[in-house]
Amino acid sequence: MSRVRIVIVGAGFAGYQAARTLSRTLRDEAEIVLVNPNDYFLYLPLLPEVAAGVLEPRRVSVSLTQTLPRVRLVLGEVDRVDLDARRIGWTDPEGRRGEMDYDRLILSVGSVNKLLPIPGVAEHAHGFRGMPEALYLRDHMIRQIELAGATDDPEERAARCTFVVVGAGYTGTEVAAHGVLLTDALARHNAGLRGGPRPRWLLLDLADRVLPELDRRLSDTAHKVLSKRGVDIRTGSSVKEATADGVLLDTGEFVATRSLIWCVGVRPDPLVAELGLPIERGRLCVDQYLAVPGHPEVLACGDAAAVPDLTRPGQFTPMTAQHAQRQGKVAGHNVAASLGHGSRRPYKHHDLGFTVDLGGVQAAANPLHVPLSGPPANLVTRGYHLMAMPGNRVRVAADWLLDAVLPPQGVQLGLVRSWSVPLDTEAPEKVRTPAESPDDR
Secondary structure: OOOEEEEEEOOOHHHHHHHHHHHHHHOOOEEEEEEEOOOEEEOHHHHHHHHOOOOOHHHHEEEHHHHOOOOEEEEOEEEEEEOOOOEEEEEOOOOOEEEEEOOEEEEOOOEEEOOOOOOOHHHHOEOOOOHHHHHHHHHHHHHHHHHHHHOOOHHHHHHHOEEEEEOOOHHHHHHHHHHHHHHHHHHHOOOOOOOOOOOEEEEEEOOOOOOOOOOHHHHHHHHHHHHHOOOEEEEOOOEEEEEOOEEEEOOOOEEEOOEEEEOOOEEEOOOOHHHOOOEEOOEEEOOOOOEEOOEEEEEEOHHHEEOEOOOOOOOEOOOOHHHHHHHHHHHHHHHHHHOOOOOOOOOOOOOOOOEEEOOOOOEEEOHHHOOEEHHHHHHHHHHHHHHHOOOOHHHHHHHHHHHHHOOOOOOOOOOOOHHHOOOOOOOOOOOOOHHHOHHHO
């Protein structure tokens, strides 16, 4: 008899943990298949450090085949799920179609950039959701500083040295915190900018404070650190229109810039809405066991699922890596239980605190809800990341040590062009020749 086939769609925090839990529990009793566009698990919380040149890209990219030896990896983007036939379809990196039947299915497709109907944003802003975006942003920041140092036009120099980040949540705050350190260091070593004004960073958000989803003490710590570094924090403000030459704020002020970094937030992968099942704010409705009502063989977890928050009745768990990671473990456990290994358990998790890396030796954290700031918070933050990462711990620690004693390397890698990292990932990609690329403006 053929083995039961368990298919996991997506290798983010939830999908990776589900695969690891199942491979350890079932070993060779079932065929475990992981379908993902890339051959690595991306540790997203450290992506701002990749953009700032603190960590090398491979440090936050954990090999799926090496760390999940009992899991069969299929490279592909799943674009069809037939719940009645119990079959999925995907497109692989070379454009070929593939299909596969399943006995159990775990949907952990994650999320994509959240877009707002603001003129020009889709064309002129860049998101921050994956490795290509981080590598592009790193090159872009270095390129703008170098171009600024080479021009004699003071207005162009100011525009190229101005960086606007929209969204003061986790990602936006950390991108601004690390980015300002990088551009300051690059400007100090650039003969054309030495002795002039520092690069300008703006952090915008419609909320009344940075990190609005966290405890106010963490928010105040982050605000203080960013302000001390010269970041212009504009709360209660956002972008009204974006152009090739800058952004128009909703206050009427026009800011000349070549760098609009979009960190407004995320939304569930569009695949979820295509399933024809009940959704809640774009997320697939599941019960406390992460099962999809009417389809007990299908579980969903992570950003794709609206999971009831048993610690806050009537609400759903937020879209965070902390919840996704733990939901993946529960999903793996419950699938194994359906095959006779243990019993199902509901998902219930109390937040143990949060950490925010602010670059250098600065951070904000509240482990077990004890507020910390400065170097102690930085130590807790880095310790947490090392424990949470499923691999590359020694390499990450080595990069941190080197960054503490050596200056940043301001060298463009030239691997990613702007047209290959569109903000709107659902829009047809416009093909440009190298001569048409806006990277060279």
